[in-house]
Amino acid sequence: MARKTLVSIAVALVAAVGTTTVAQAHQGPGRGFLKTYPVASRLCAKAAAGKLPASLQGSAAQITAACTTLQSSLKTAKDTYNAAVAPLQQQAKDAINALRTACQQAKAANDWNACKAAWDTARAKLTDIAKQAKAAQKAYHQAVEAARKAFWATVKPLYPAATPDKTTTTTPAATLPKLPAQSLLGLAFGRHFEATGHRHGHH
Numbered sequence: 001m002a003r004k005t006l007v008s009i010a011v012a013l014v015a016a017v018g019t020t021t022v023a024q025a026h027q028g029p030g031r032g033f034l035k036t037y038p039v040a041s042r043l044c045a046k047a048a049a050g051k052l053p054a055s056l057q058g059s060a061a062q063i064t065a066a067c068t069t070l071q072s073s074l075k076t077a078k079d080t081y082n083a084a085v086a087p088l089q090q091q092a093k094d095a096i097n098a099l100r101t102a103c104q105q106a107k108a109a110n111d112w113n114a115c116k117a118a119w120d121t122a123r124a125k126l127t128d129i130a131k132q133a134k135a136a137q138k139a140y141h142q143a144v145e146a147a148r149k150a151f152w153a154t155v156k157p158l159y160p161a162a163t164p165d166k167t168t169t170t171t172p173a174a175t176l177p178k179l180p181a182q183s184l185l186g187l188a189f190g191r192h193f194e195a196t197g198h199r200h201g202h203h
Contacts (some may be wrong), residue, residue, distance in 0.1 A: 032078065033071055036144060039165045040070060040151055059158040066154040073147035077140050081172055084136040088129050092176045095125040103185055112189040119182050126179050137172055144168050 034041045044067035046052050052060055102118030145167060152164040 033074055036074060036168050037070065037148060037151070037165045039163060040067070040148070040155075043067070043155070043159075043162065044070070053159075056159055062158060063155060066151050070147055070151040073150075074144060077143035077147070078172075080143070081136055081140040084139075085133055085172075088133050088136075089176060092126055092129050095122045095129070096177045096179075098122065099180075103188070107188060110189075112186065115185060115189065116182065119179075119185060123179055126176070129176065133176065140172055141168070 033044075043052075043063065047060060047063045047067055050060075052063065056063060099118050099122040103115040106112065106114035106118070148165055148168065152162075156162060156164060
């Protein structure tokens with residue numbers, strides 16, 4: 001088999017494998033805290049600088065403690081999320097690499113069905129990985145929201161004039177490899193596909 005036939009599989013995969021954003025909470029602690037809790041973070045900055053409004057001076061210790069807890073909760077949520085997603089990113093890369101290897105071997109044997117079977121396996125794996133990543137994202141949001149509610153449950157009675165942070169819309173985002181189109185792989189085997197995925201053309 002000519003070297004270029006193996007290369008064609010690799011090129012097809014490299015060309016098709018993009019990235020899909022699913023999850024990542026890798027933000028600096030300061031910036032992440034500010035974006036996630038804009039109102040609370042400003043109040044906490046004032047507490048840290050000793051510049052709370054006069055009406056809150058007597059509650060400085062309580063507010064400082066609430067801020068410390070809020071920041072710690074956010075860090076824990078991020079760490080938990082990243083710990084869950086990191087292995088999923090590696091598993092996704094491994095699935096794509098396995099697909100590449102299987103299709104290169106299938107090309108050497110002129111066996112399109114083996115490549116297609118590998119593609120089906122990779123699709124199932126990546127679908128499952130994406131579901132797990134979304135579950136981790138949901139858990140992150142739940143933890144961040146619980147921390148927000150707990151903070152304001154403490155602070156609002158001390159500072160009735162404050163307008164609490166709204167439910168956070170901050171979304172962790174990381175990249176997972178995207179499955180290449182089956183039709184693009186098929187071209188390396190001399191096969192052509194309709195937009196629906198049905199094969200036509202020469203065999």
